[in-house]
Amino acid sequence: MEKVANRLIGVGTFITGTYIGLKSFTFTVDGGQRGLIFDRFSGLKTKIYGEGIHFFLPILQSPIIQEIRLQAKSVASMTGTKDQQTVDIAIRMLHKPIEEHLAEIYKTIGANYEEKILPSIANEVLKSVVAQYDADQLIKMREKISQEVKDGLTTRAKDFKIILEDVSIIHLGFMKEYAQAIEQKQVAQQLAERQKFIVEKDEQEKNAKILLSEGEAEAARVINDAVKQFGGAQIEIKRLEAAKIIAEVMAKSPNVTWVPTGQGIGNLLNLKT
DSSP states (O other), rough: OHHHHHHHHHHHHHHHHHHHHHHHHHEEEEETTTEEEEETTTEEEOBBBBSEEOOOOTTTTEEEEOSSEEEEEEEEEEEETTTSOEEEEEEEEEEEEEEEGGGHHEEEHHSSSHTTTHHHHHHHHHHHHHTSSOOOHHHHHHHHHHHHHHHHHHHHHHHHEEEEEEEEEEEEEEEEHHHHHHHHHHHHHHHHHHHHHHHHHHHHHHHHHHHHHHHHHHHHHHHHHHHOOOOTHHHHHHHHHHHHHHHHHTTTTOOOOOOEOOSOEEEOOOOOO
16 A cells, blocks of 8 residues: 555656646747747747747747737827927827747847837827927818828838837827817807808898898889779779689688678578588
């Protein structure tokens, strides 16, 4: 029994030692990562290790794990506009390294390339683009300016073997005095638009009255000409036509059964025979 126990202890010790030994000689690359190896004699190796378990020589070699997934980086900058206004602008970048250049990136920039490169080129491009526009244009032309910033940053990032999938402006602010001036300008524009509407409305009402007056004058002229040419007969015909229309309308009403003619004689309506 004692021999069996000793054997089990020996097997357990061997397995544990083997596991620890293998673990010391291997490194794991997870999904969305790539590995590099730094050799103390030959320096950084150019081979890029994919996902999985890989061997290395402890003490002589050191594994380096690099992210290749898209990551977000925000950068804020205070810069000046063409009309000498100070602007507080912030952008967000989605970035990742070019995989085949990982060794070159690590050799020239080191670890955390996004902290060393992206803020620098972001400030450079933002100052260059914003300086071409007045402060009010930054608001009116935000999409265009955002695209120019994206194009400039994408080009600069490629110089450092970095891919920018997306760049967007997430904040745009002005100094307090200028922001108040913009607000006052917008209020003044709204008041001006309202006053313009009132003036146009008054003008339309004036024109409508003129047209109405001209129509009434023309109607009076036509009636006057008709009286001169036909005497009162034409007016009497029009009066009778109007009376006929009124009588027909009233005849359709169930509440009207008698209409006076003004001569003591009534017209009976809606009588069933």
